[in-house]
Amino acid sequence: MLLKVRELKVGYASGADVLRGVDLSVGASSVTGLIGANGAGKSTLLKTICGFLRRRSGAIAFDAADIGKLQPSQLATHGIAYLMEGHSVFPGLTVEENLVLGTWAFRKERARAKQAVERAFELSSVLRAKRKVKAGLLSGGQQRILEMERLTLNDPRLVILDEPSLGLSPKLVHEVFDRIAQMKADGAGVLVVDQSARHVCAASDHLYVLRLGEICIEGPAASFSDRIDELVRNFI
Numbered sequence: 001m002l003l004k005v006r007e008l009k010v011g012y013a014s015g016a017d018v019l020r021g022v023d024l025s026v027g028a029s030s031v032t033g034l035i036g037a038n039g040a041g042k043s044t045l046l047k048t049i050c051g052f053l054r055r056r057s058g059a060i061a062f063d064a065a066d067i068g069k070l071q072p073s074q075l076a077t078h079g080i081a082y083l084m085e086g087h088s089v090f091p092g093l094t095v096e097e098n099l100v101l102g103t104w105a106f107r108k109e110r111a112r113a114k115q116a117v118e119r120a121f122e123l124s125s126v127l128r129a130k131r132k133v134k135a136g137l138l139s140g141g142q143q144r145i146l147e148m149e150r151l152t153l154n155d156p157r158l159v160i161l162d163e164p165s166l167g168l169s170p171k172l173v174h175e176v177f178d179r180i181a182q183m184k185a186d187g188a189g190v191l192v193v194d195q196s197a198r199h200v201c202a203a204s205d206h207l208y209v210l211r212l213g214e215i216c217i218e219g220p221a222a223s224f225s226d227r228i229d230e231l232v233r234n235f236i
């Protein structure tokens, strides 16, 4: 397994755990979906894996090495990409310039950097059409696509996505999930949290449902596909 979370407990206020012993794994070349009601603790889990919050107890291993003390600034060197909730494009820079910034870690390998940016334009017709446009002028959904492309320019091994399709038009939602499928085809392990349980289930190999800080259901996503409405009704 690429990522293994075991018995993870995390909280904000003293004495109250938001995550109450979470177990979750993500394999390479696969998509793992995490769904749950508002406030279940999904973002808290992702922030803890990525070093923005510290665990109270439990283990987080990436490639069998403990990453419980990881700093967010070390994510890229570990090959972990994290798409947070909200927006992080540089609005005054063009789409192309935003992508070039995503190649910063390997900017001295000029051919590789150029190739990575061109591949992003090949993968996204939306970005291709807006190449010279300032990112701040893109729609919220287009900015999300730009963030996802920028995030994956240096071929991360683990991609962690928090609500990638939030507020997107149906066409862009499809583009986001197609891009997730491409990340898997490229060999990455993907952990995706999204409000759209149906899309997450369809895109995932394995599905987890988080409820009140605990995993209440998990299994192969295919085993949930014909009862996703029931799952949403009962647990989300």
Ligand SMILES: Nc1ncnc2c1ncn2[C@@H]1O[C@H](COP(=O)(O)OP(=O)(O)OP(=O)(O)O)[C@@H](O)[C@H]1O
Binding pocket: 012, 013, 018, 036, 037, 038, 039, 040, 041, 042, 043, 044, 045
């Ligand atoms: N910075 C914070 N300080 C205190 N409590 C917080 C903080 N961030 C989140 N919480 C609380 O932790 C719990 C889990 O929040 P979290 O954002 O992880 O849930 P979520 O499942 O991602 O929900 P949503 O789908 O609404 O984003 C909630 O009760 C929330 O109020």
